[in-house]
């Protein structure tokens with residue numbers, strides 16, 4: 001099933017969720033390694049990969065938001081209280097916001113540093129705004145703070161998903177897994 005249904009996430013939503021989850025976790029490691037790597041051609045390559053995958057994620061989140069808007073979303077299992085449902089929606093909205101702000105703040109660092117780069121070494125990426133050291137410092141702080149907040153929210157998100165599965169024994173996790181097409185309701 002390509003589209004979401006009342007019972008489960010469709011193939012496109014699942015693919016976007018898991019491809020983006022893997023890429024975002026890779027970006028945390030890649031960003032950290034690139035920043036701490038000694039100055040060398042390899043460091044520059046690590047940054048080209050970091051920035052190119054980051055801008056790809058910015059494109060993917062736009063596709064994901066549009067896909068979500070034109071689709072229905074699965075209803076929560078009956079055992080989920082209205083308060084839990086509201087908290088889940090708040091958490092998911094925060095994750096969407098972070099998926100947008102994280103690459104945007106990175107793009108601002110790159111532009112204010114006046115440091116051009118080629119997307120996967122291929123097409124030159126235009127700078128958003130002129131070079132400015134003060135703005136670059138602010139954008140670097142914002143990018144770092146967002147990284148810490150992102151990690152914290154993802155840890156809570158994963159813990160909530162595992163709690164649904166192992167403690168509450170409902171189908172919230174299984175209906176997001178690539179393999180499940182026939183959800184069980186509890």
Ligand code: HEM
Nearest residue numbers: 027028031032051054055102103106107110140143144147
């Ligand atoms: C979801 C997307 C992204 C994630 C998860 C991410 C994550 C990170 C992390 C963990 C770091 C190391 C910690 C830090 O110093 O802030 C970092 C650094 C950096 N990122 Fe990203 N990033 C993303 C997108 C981007 C994009 C799109 C660009 C540029 C086009 C970018 C440019 C940079 C730069 C220049 C640094 C070094 C900052 C410094 O020297 O303080 N990032 N990123």
Ligand code: HEM
Nearest residue numbers: 020021024025068092095096154157158161162172173176
């Ligand atoms: C970088 C990592 C991740 C990000 C950014 C992320 C983001 C999101 C977002 C935004 C949603 C809401 C979908 C929507 O309402 O449109 C969602 C749903 C979900 N995520 Fe993640 N996720 C990540 C990793 C994970 C992991 C590792 C797991 C499993 C342990 C997981 C399990 C789930 C489940 C089960 C749902 C469906 C919740 C429901 O049906 O209401 N996620 N995720």
